[in-house]
Amino acid sequence: MGNLLDIKGVKHAYATASGPLPVLDGLDLSVPEGGFAAVVGPSGCGKSTLTRLVAGLMMPDEGEVWLHGERVKGPRPTVGMAFQNPVLLEWRSILQNVMLPLEIVPTKMSKKDQEERARSLLTLVGLDGFENKRPSELSGGMRQRASLCRAIVHKPDVLVLDEPFGALDAFTREDLWQTMHKVKEEEPFTGVLITHDLRESLFLADQVIVLSGRPARTQYVMDVHLTGKRDIEQLYTPESADALNVLRQQIRIAQGRDTEVAQ
Numbered sequence: 001m002g003n004l005l006d007i008k009g010v011k012h013a014y015a016t017a018s019g020p021l022p023v024l025d026g027l028d029l030s031v032p033e034g035g036f037a038a039v040v041g042p043s044g045c046g047k048s049t050l051t052r053l054v055a056g057l058m059m060p061d062e063g064e065v066w067l068h069g070e071r072v073k074g075p076r077p078t079v080g081m082a083f084q085n086p087v088l089l090e091w092r093s094i095l096q097n098v099m100l101p102l103e104i105v106p107t108k109m110s111k112k113d114q115e116e117r118a119r120s121l122l123t124l125v126g127l128d129g130f131e132n133k134r135p136s137e138l139s140g141g142m143r144q145r146a147s148l149c150r151a152i153v154h155k156p157d158v159l160v161l162d163e164p165f166g167a168l169d170a171f172t173r174e175d176l177w178q179t180m181h182k183v184k185e186e187e188p189f190t191g192v193l194i195t196h197d198l199r200e201s202l203f204l205a206d207q208v209i210v211l212s213g214r215p216a217r218t219q220y221v222m223d224v225h226l227t228g229k230r231d232i233e234q235l236y237t238p239e240s241a242d243a244l245n246v247l248r249q250q251i252r253i254a255q256g257r258d259t260e261v262a263q
């Protein structure tokens, strides 16, 4: 198989008061070890549902989720997650927040090593000097940086990010994109990024998956042409403009606003 994450033919419906609500219907997604996939699609199409399936918080009605060669059949503590709202605990310092997963997921690291690891991650994302602050003392962008450290502190099998930069202003968001690249270089991870920002998907991922409208299936997969060290300037080349146009077109199809057949 060779993939770290494999989602095959997943179908899922939620039980609601007015009957079953089909959300996913034929979702396929494969991410090789060290790969970074971005998932884009219309609002409400089932993107967050996908993150719950990967973390094993929910079982699909049909289809399979494989992680590290094992079928996901229950909650997986080795999935790192970060969300639009960083949900940091106000009664703990930033350092203690980052160390939280190490208290939950069994680790062989000594307390001293755990703290050292958390401190070095905070330095990596530019938060040295903020270790003892409380979450409310940090800006939104800084909280999101801390949240990212917490998501990777226990070296998860896969990092799942659900619109982590959605609430940030454009400049802060671009700073965080650069930080993500730095983190990936120093702390290689396999990741899935849910986003509604097509430029973000192109800049960060090596594969962009467009989901159709609900019930969502994999509608289109794009291999990103950008490789290696990335620079925001690369988003303004004719090649990137073409790629963004293709993705925009796919989103229009997903939203049902375009009759052109998806490839």
Ligand SMILES: Nc1ncnc2c1ncn2[C@@H]1O[C@H](COP(=O)(O)OP(=O)(O)O)[C@@H](O)[C@H]1O
Pocket: 014, 015, 016, 021, 023, 042, 043, 044, 045, 046, 047, 048, 049, 050
């Ligand atoms: N626990 C649930 N019970 C019933 N419906 C749900 C539940 N969670 C999500 N939904 C519905 O399923 C659809 C997909 O939700 P979600 O995966 O959160 O979409 P997205 O993240 O793409 O916006 C939405 O219409 C949402 O209202």
Ligand SMILES: [Mg+2]
Pocket: 047, 048, 049, 162
């Ligand atoms: Mg969502």
